[in-house]
Amino acid sequence: MTDEDSARLGLPLLAAGQAQKELWHNEALALLDIAVQATVEELGRNAPPAAPQPGQCWIVGATPTGAWSGRAGAIAGWTAGGWRFVAARAGLCARHLPSGETAVCDGIGWQTGEVRATSLVVDGVQVVGARGPAITVPSSGAMIDAELRACVEAILIMLRKHGLIAS
Incomplete structure (x- = not known):
């Protein structure tokens, strides 16, 4: 993250007088599309799938390979422009589509199967x-x-x- 990125999701920010603002704006929208109401196909996958469809997302495993190298724990989303990544931060949630469980990032890793409530x-x-x-x-x-x-x-x-x- 830099001063040109938002504090929580690392979204690219526009600078005054910046050329090609639409590129930055579209990048931010693509990342929001992954992070907001996030749904994932799989948790802890280390290798990118062979034939992802636009809009599909995965939670990257601890030892990522290929296009996911260096992105451990992130939400990886396939877009028309290729892979986009939202870094995991404490409190970020994603619904695991196959099980219906919610995965919650605790700041260290992703946890599933636990529901916290007062009632x-x-x-x-x-x-x-x-x-x-x-x-x-x-x-x-x-x-x-x-x-x-x-x-x-x-x-x-x-x-x-x-x-x-x-x-």
Whole structure:
């Protein structure tokens, strides 16, 4: 990135009095087309595919080869003008088309399979929320029936609180 590039996505910026502004503008649009609402065909691929189609993208692996050399971790997108790359930055997300999972760059690499949230809402009903306190396990003795009832009641309360069973 230089002073002529945007801070977050490394998009080329226009300079005052610059000739052929349309080239810089079109380059920025091509990179935005890759980065915004990013979707990728494959995660961690090291070699460019043999016959990419315009608009297809991949997350480049750790040991890239060929036209992808030196672009580890970037999103590589095929355009009418050839390969374009968006460097990975913490927080950048891409949908993996085959699995439907979201890949998130954590600043070191791309992570999949993890969803971070404070709650899960389905059809307007919260079904999972913050973790509750531990439930005491019955330990036997003369009061085992009372302990077991208290344990089952605590489990039911938490299942209802999380919306996993109806109240």
